[in-house]
Structures are given as C-alpha cells and as structure tokens.
Amino acid sequence: MKKDVDAIVLMNAVEPNLDCSFFYATGIPNGLFEGCLAVIRPSGVEVLTSELEALSAKEAGVKTQVFENGDERMRLMKRRLSRFKRIGINSMELTLANHRLIKKACGKAKLVDISRDLFDARMIKQPDEITRISKACRIASEVGRSIPDFVSEGMLETEAAAEINYWMMRLGAAGPGFTTTAAFGTKSAEPHYTPSRRKLRKGNFALFDFGASFERYVSDMTRTFVCGTPSKRQMEMHEIVLRAQEEALDMIEEGVHGEDVDNAARNVIDGSKFKGCFIHSTGHGLGISVHDPGSISSARDMVLRKGMVLTVEPGAYIAGFGGVRIEDDVLVTKNGCKVLTACPKDLRRI
Amino acid sequence: MKKDVDAIVLMNAVEPNLDCSFFYATGIPNGLFEGCLAVIRPSGVEVLTSELEALSAKEAGVKTQVFENGDERMRLMKRRLSRFKRIGINSMELTLANHRLIKKACGKAKLVDISRDLFDARMIKQPDEITRISKACRIASEVGRSIPDFVSEGMLETEAAAEINYWMMRLGAAGPGFTTTAAFGTKSAEPHYTPSRRKLRKGNFALFDFGASFERYVSDMTRTFVCGTPSKRQMEMHEIVLRAQEEALDMIEEGVHGEDVDNAARNVIDGSKFKGCFIHSTGHGLGISVHDPGSISSARDMVLRKGMVLTVEPGAYIAGFGGVRIEDDVLVTKNGCKVLTACPKDLRRI
Numbered sequence: 001m002k003k004d005v006d007a008i009v010l011m012n013a014v015e016p017n018l019d020c021s022f023f024y025a026t027g028i029p030n031g032l033f034e035g036c037l038a039v040i041r042p043s044g045v046e047v048l049t050s051e052l053e054a055l056s057a058k059e060a061g062v063k064t065q066v067f068e069n070g071d072e073r074m075r076l077m078k079r080r081l082s083r084f085k086r087i088g089i090n091s092m093e094l095t096l097a098n099h100r101l102i103k104k105a106c107g108k109a110k111l112v113d114i115s116r117d118l119f120d121a122r123m124i125k126q127p128d129e130i131t132r133i134s135k136a137c138r139i140a141s142e143v144g145r146s147i148p149d150f151v152s153e154g155m156l157e158t159e160a161a162a163e164i165n166y167w168m169m170r171l172g173a174a175g176p177g178f179t180t181t182a183a184f185g186t187k188s189a190e191p192h193y194t195p196s197r198r199k200l201r202k203g204n205f206a207l208f209d210f211g212a213s214f215e216r217y218v219s220d221m222t223r224t225f226v227c228g229t230p231s232k233r234q235m236e237m238h239e240i241v242l243r244a245q246e247e248a249l250d251m252i253e254e255g256v257h258g259e260d261v262d263n264a265a266r267n268v269i270d271g272s273k274f275k276g277c278f279i280h281s282t283g284h285g286l287g288i289s290v291h292d293p294g295s296i297s298s299a300r301d302m303v304l305r306k307g308m309v310l311t312v313e314p315g316a317y318i319a320g321f322g323g324v325r326i327e328d329d330v331l332v333t334k335n336g337c338k339v340l341t342a343c344p345k346d347l348r349r350i
Numbered sequence: 351m352k353k354d355v356d357a358i359v360l361m362n363a364v365e366p367n368l369d370c371s372f373f374y375a376t377g378i379p380n381g382l383f384e385g386c387l388a389v390i391r392p393s394g395v396e397v398l399t400s401e402l403e404a405l406s407a408k409e410a411g412v413k414t415q416v417f418e419n420g421d422e423r424m425r426l427m428k429r430r431l432s433r434f435k436r437i438g439i440n441s442m443e444l445t446l447a448n449h450r451l452i453k454k455a456c457g458k459a460k461l462v463d464i465s466r467d468l469f470d471a472r473m474i475k476q477p478d479e480i481t482r483i484s485k486a487c488r489i490a491s492e493v494g495r496s497i498p499d500f501v502s503e504g505m506l507e508t509e510a511a512a513e514i515n516y517w518m519m520r521l522g523a524a525g526p527g528f529t530t531t532a533a534f535g536t537k538s539a540e541p542h543y544t545p546s547r548r549k550l551r552k553g554n555f556a557l558f559d560f561g562a563s564f565e566r567y568v569s570d571m572t573r574t575f576v577c578g579t580p581s582k583r584q585m586e587m588h589e590i591v592l593r594a595q596e597e598a599l600d601m602i603e604e605g606v607h608g609e610d611v612d613n614a615a616r617n618v619i620d621g622s623k624f625k626g627c628f629i630h631s632t633g634h635g636l637g638i639s640v641h642d643p644g645s646i647s648s649a650r651d652m653v654l655r656k657g658m659v660l661t662v663e664p665g666a667y668i669a670g671f672g673g674v675r676i677e678d679d680v681l682v683t684k685n686g687c688k689v690l691t692a693c694p695k696d697l698r699r700i
Binding site (some may be wrong): 070 | 540
C-alpha cells in the first residue's frame with residue numbers, strides 16, 4: 001500500500017465493469033461482487049457485499065459485511081470512509097458513477113488516484129499467482145499441441161473453438177479465459193475476431209487465439225495453421241512472424257525496455273515484404289485479467305522486471321489475404337525469460 | 351439521443367472494463383476496441399480506433415478514424431469534441447481515468463451524464479436484438495433439455511460445464527455468454543460459483559447456470575437437477591422455487607411494476623419453510639450484457655414495458671445444504687410475456 005493513504009477502496013460496477021484489483025486484493029475465488037466494495041487497510045481487507053455474494057466471500061475467509069440495498073450500502077460506506085483522511089482509488093477500473101458514490105460517502109477525505117501504484121504491484125506476480133498462471137498455460141499448451149487432432153477441413157469456426165474450450169475444461173480450466181478466436185481464411189486478418197459459421201477450406205489460414213481460466217488467472221496463446229498445403233506467401237509470412245517472436249523472446253530479461261523488445265520484433269517484420277503489417281504492440285501483461293497491467297510496446301514503454309508475466313505475440317495482417325500471429329506467455333527472470341506455454345511453433349498443417 | 355446534447359461520447363477502457371453501449375451504438379460484431387471511442391451525433395456514428403481494430407470497424411461499415419498512439423488519439427478527440435457545447439457521457443460504464451481524458455479533450459463543453467437515458471433506450475429491445483437474443487435462448491434451451499444425456503454421476507463440475515459450453519457452440523454460439531456455472535452439492539448454495547474439480551455424487555443438487563453468446567447478444571438460464579433420488583427436502587425446495595417462478599411469470603406484462611413481480615416470487619418462498627433463503631432479486635435485463643439495464647427488484651423498481659427482455663430467476667439457498675434456482679428469459683409483451691427459453695422445469699434426475 002502506498003504510504004500516504006489511510007485506506008484503499010475498490011468498487012465494482014455491473015459486469016463486465018468489474019475492478020480486477022478487487023479480486024487481486026481479496027483473493028476471493030468465486031462470485032461476481034457487482035456493486036460491492038473492498039476496503040483495504042494495513043490491518044486487513046473488509047468486503048462490503050450484498051447477500052448474493054456473502055457466502056462466496058465468507059468461504060474465502062474474508063471479513064465480510066452484508067448490505068441489503070443501496071441505502072444500507074451508503075450507510076456502511078459512510079461509517080467506514082468518513083474516518084479516513086486520504087483514500088486511495090483505482091481510476092483505471094472505477095466507473096464515474098461509483099466514484100460519485102465514494103465521494104459522497106467519504107465526507108472531507110481526499111481521494112487519491114493510486115491506480116499507477118496498484119498496477120505496478122499487480123505487474124510483479126507473487127509465487128501463488130505464477131503457479132496459477134503456469135497451470136492455465138499448461139492447459140492451453142496441451143490443447144494447442146493437439147489442435148490438428150480435432151480440427152479438420154470443413155469444420156466451422158465455432159465448432160473448432162468449441163473443441164478448444166472443451167479440451168481446456170476437460171484439463172481443469174474453469175472456462176475459457178476470454179472468447180476463443182478461431183479465424184479461418186481472410187478472417188485471420190482481424191486480431192479480435194469472434195468465431196462464426198465460416199468453414200475451414202483448403203488453403204485457408206486457421207488462427208486460434210485462446211487461453212484457460214484457472215482459479216481466476218488466465219493464459220493467452222495463439223497458433224496459426226494452414227489447411228492443406230501452405231502457399232509460398234503463407235510460409236514466408238509465418239516464417240517472418242516466427243523470427244520476429246524469437247527476436248523478442250531472445251531480448252527479454254530484467255532491466256530491458258519493453259520498447260526495445262517491441263522494436264526488435266517490429267524491425268523483423270518491417271524489414272521484410274510484410275512491412276507495416278504488424279498493427280499492434282508486441283505484448284501485454286497477463287494475470288487475473290487477460291489484459292493485465294504492463295506491456296511490451298513503444299507507445300507505453302516500461303522496464304521489464306523479474307516476476308512480470310507477459311505475452312509475446314507479434315503478428316502480420318493483410319486484409320483480404322489473412323493473418324499470422326504467434327503468441328506465448330513468459331515469466332521475466334533475472335537473465336532471460338521462462339516460456340510458460342510449451343507448444344510447437346512451426347507452421348503446422350490441418 | 352437526448353435532445354439537449356450535441357453528441358454522445360462512449361469510451362472503452364481495458365478489458366473487462368468495456369462500455370457495452372459502445373457495441374450497442376456501433377453494432378460492430380467483432381473486436382474489443384480497448385481505449386477506443388464512439389462519437390454519436392444525429393448525423394451518424396464515428397469510431398476512433400487503433401489500427402488493431404480498424405478492420406473490424408471497417409468491415410461493419412462504420413465510419414472509422416485510426417490513431418497510432420495516445421497523443422494522436424487526444425488530437426483527434428480534441429478536434430471532434432471541442433466544437434460541441436454539451437456532450438453526453440455514460441457514467442455507468444466510463445472509467446474515471448477516461449472521463450479525465452474526455453474532459454481534457456472537450457475544452458469548454460459541458461459533460462452531461464446521459465447514462466439513465468441510454469440505459470432506458472437499451473432496455474427496450476429492437477427487433478434485430480430480439481432475434482439475436484432469441485437465437486441465443488434457443489441454443490441454451492436445447493442444451494438445457496439434454497443435460498441428463500451428457501452429465502452423469504462421478505463427473506467433475508468443470509467437465510459438466512465443458513459439455514454445456516461445447517454443445518452451445520456446436521449449435522452456433524460464439525462462446526458461452528459468461529462463465530458457465532456447474533455447482534454440485536453444497537456449492538449450489540453459491541449463486542455465482544465458478545466450476546471446480548468437485549465430483550457429482552448421489553444425492554447432490556446439480557445446478558447449471560449458463561447462456562450462449564450469439565452475435566454479441568446473450569441468453570442466461572438456470573436449471574437444477576438431483577443426482578439419483580431426491581430427498582423430500584430437495585423436492586420441497588425445488589417445488590417452492592418453481593412455484594415462485596410461475597407466480598412471477600404469471601404477473602409479467604406491460605405496465606406492471608418489477609417490485610410487484612419480485613414480491614410475488616418472494617412471498618411464495620418467504621411463506622414457506624424456506625423463508626429468507628431467496629437472497630437476490632428476481633431478475634435483470636438481458637442483451638449485449640448478461641446483466642443489461644433493467645431489473646425485477648424491489649430495491650430498483652421499474653415499470654415493465656413492451657420489448658424488455660428480462661430474466662426471471664428466483665432461488666433458495668441454504669449454506670451447507672445447497673441451492674435451487676430456476677431461470678428463464680422472457681420478452682415483455684402488451685398482455686403478458688413470451689418465454690424465450692423452452693426447457694423442462696420439473697426436478698429432473700441425473
């Protein structure tokens with residue numbers, strides 16, 4: 001906790017607008033906790049919750065106070081917050097409407113935006129977080145290895161994604177960590193594509209972006225295949241993206257700038273015939289959220305530190321032709337990085 | 351659009367903190383659009399996006415302007431927003447940090463919270479929205495009907511949830527609409543439980559809460575089973591919850607107060623030996639978000655209107671024993687409601 005606040009208050013709105021830091025701070029494995037608060041003090045964490053989530057909070061051993069409705073919540077908030085002088089809030093995940101409620105409840109206390117410190121803390125993963133992310137990565141990797149066993153020509157994108165989700169859950173995932181992407185043919189050029197009823201045809205790229213959710217922590221990996229025999233251009237595109245990813249992986253270690261890693265990957269692609277086709281940054285943090293704090297990017301540079309978990313995912317995208325992305329999850333170490341997703345990276349055929 | 355604003359600006363933060371109204375207003379089927387904006391004027395919608403999502407926006411036929419980084423985004427925002435006098439914002443789904451950016455960009459314009467009007471509009475579903483929700487409901491219902499075919503004694507919660515997700519996607523869902531709950535035994539008493547490696551045992555309740563995502567719209571239904579022969583108490587609990595749900599369904603029609611519907615369901619449970627066990631409200635809106643605007647609740651009363659889509663989901667929960675919930679999705683009509691989820695509601699055995 002930042003030294004100059006008496007408490008930190010995290011408040012969820014309605015799904016999907018939940019504060020991931022709420023779950024980071026409380027460690028509660030079940031429940032949505034819409035409209036609920038966590039009050040964090042050096043002495044411990046207290047959750048203000050509706051009856052709906054009370055059992056989930058209590059089973060996690062968290063100090064819990066139940067409110068029946070909005071008025072009672074405001075009374076509880078006032079009683080707790082008005083005795084503080086400086087209260088930390090998380091501007092990155094707090095809605096404007098909830099900010100108004102906290103302001104109303106806290107009387108004369110000053111609200112201090114501690115999101116930067118909170119995100120800094122969340123970036124460095126604790127051992128138990130690394131254990132959960134690693135498990136989520138092992139599940140995704142095992143499924144990634146067997147994609148050619150269960151995806152075949154003629155299959156729909158939704159069917160392929162269904163298989164991926166199914167096998168991740170059979171291996172212990174609580175669910176997919178995010179909407180699994182299965183993008184065939186030209187659709188592989190849309191990085192955040194949602195699977196539809198498109199059929200896999202000979203000559204298509206087949207891009208799969210997926211991750212497992214395990215005890216609230218997620219993995220996030222991408223592999224790109226070709227149905228049948230790849231064309232020369234498809235092979236070149238895959239080779240360049242793979243080389244870009246290897247350049248990035250080689251550079252990662254404590255103390256290196258994310259911007260430099262991003263540039264290393266980007267230079268490979270921009271130095272090839274696929275110049276300009278790498279339209280996003282090289283990676284992002286991974287943890288409770290699939291887009292956790294931290295990035296490997298020139299737009300949001302940061303120095304890599306031991307204990308960070310990041311994705312490394314260069315890609316090349318050509319509208320009307322298709323796209324290739326190769327994505328792994330890594331743990332930054334003192335002298336390099338540990339790849340948490342173990343799955344072949346050559347251009348495999350379906 | 352509210353008459354007294356020149357434009358509405360919707361801005362996403364980082365997943366999961368996305369503004370569902372952004373997707374409602376733009377209708378873009380693919381993409382995450384983190385850090386992106388929609389500027390809505392009577393003359394049309396424009397999206398400011400990073401290159402990453404540009405193709406997804408363009409393929410949807412939406413007017414699109416691409417920015418390369420945060421500075422360029424701010425320049426684009428300033429150019430657009432500074433000419434307005436009054437700008438509508440959505441305080442319910444806008445983060446405090448993004449509010450700060452909009453304030454910086456808009457110069458002397460006044461920011462007006464239009465979230466209530468926006469949510470009012472989102473509550474009444476348009477025909478194409480009803481088509482998509484109905485499809486999502488049909489998918490979930492079909493899977494709900496066949497649960498006893500693929501869930502059996504000894505199965506893990508995650509395995510059962512894997513089957514449900516798999517069959518929803520085989521029937522055309524883009525994915526589960528939210529984390530599928532499979533809660534066995536005493537865990538059925540936790541309404542927002544995440545499936546784990548608990549095995550289904552004889553005598554257990556088996557509660558399944560799941561929904562399909564179809565073209566960004568979702569369904570949300572719950573059925574509770576018993577493994578083997580139900581005990582007298584289990585049968586009584588299920589019977590009371592079912593009666594509560596039927597009372598609620600019978601009351602729903604245009605013009606009725608949500609509070610009265612909630613009371614009708616609650617009175618059945620509170621008039622039984624399960625008094626006090628119904629620990630949440632009777633229902634919520636359903637649409638792009640699984641918790642869309644609107645509710646059937648005494649804490650947040652509203653008058654039901656034709657075109658609303660709502661869940662009807664009374665439940666009873668006893669810690670250490672288990673819970674029952676029966677949930678359907680309905681479309682409010684002039685003289686009643688149309689149940690969109692067609693699936694048996696008797697206490698079925700596994």
